[in-house]
Amino acid sequence: MIDSFALEPRAMTPADIPLLHELSVAVGWMHRAEDWATALRLGSGIFLTDEIGRPFGSAMWFPVADDLAMLGMVITTPRLQERGAARWMMDQILAQTGKRDLGLNATRAAFRLYLSMGFQPGLTVWQHQGIVTDSPAADPRVRPMRADDFDAIHALDTRAYTAHREKALNLFLEHSTGTVIEEAGRVTGYALCRRFGRGHVVGPIVAATARDAAAVTGPHLATHRGRYLRIDTRETEGDFVDLLNASGLAARDTVTTMTLGNPRPVDPDAHVFALAIQAIG
Structure with missing residues (x-):
């Protein structure tokens, strides 16, 4: 009751x-x-x-x-x-x-509840979405993802996400098309795209720099030109956000990342530029 x-x-x-x-x-x-x-x-x-x-x-x-x-x-x-x-x-x-350490992405309606339970607020997640109207020129470092990239993607994702989300990432890999940045024979960035909600979502996107994140996202924008696409990111400026805005994916809504527990480590060469889904991060 x-x-x-x-x-x-x-x-x-x-x-x-x-x-x-x-x-x-x-x-x-x-x-x-x-x-x-x-x-x-x-x-x-x-x-x-x-x-x-x-x-x-x-x-x-x-x-x-x-x-x-x-x-x-x-x-x-x-x-x-x-x-x-x-x-x-x-x-x-x-x-x-x-x-366990805990994380969530809070809507505005639930923010005060989580705050009262001891969760600490962090960065805002910006939900970029809309009909893709433009896409960048292809970056020669970017190619389609292959099955033999999966181990490298897992290793890169673990560094960026701060935990090995093996089960979740395997499921996303199973249901996604992907792109990777390969430099000197090493995968340094990736982006996955799959069906979700009203159309498709691109995420996770993991890379070392905003420029690399933009590069690995570009082919997905080209594929979905004229169609609905969503990308959730904590970035507010730089090459990656500039690309989203220029491609017709304006920020439409926000949630707030909140945590309870120990601070997670930061890797300067691997960064989550877009979430897989808000429930998982």
């Missing part, structure tokens, strides 16, 4: 995807049923329904590594947003995460 609402919490299963999709549509999220299926392959969560099975809330956690978990897919219907449902769900999720 949350105030006057009798709600039944249960563990999410694939059978709940139609109702979870209904819930996300009700609050204006772009996620398809297939995007929920991806989330359930990577994490677990709880789901609130009323006595006749109508969806009212959800929350998930993703065990990225032994020392890191991400929290996401936290939704409450407007009817419950002021009644403590989100806090109750988060308490249940945090009881499952153990002693």
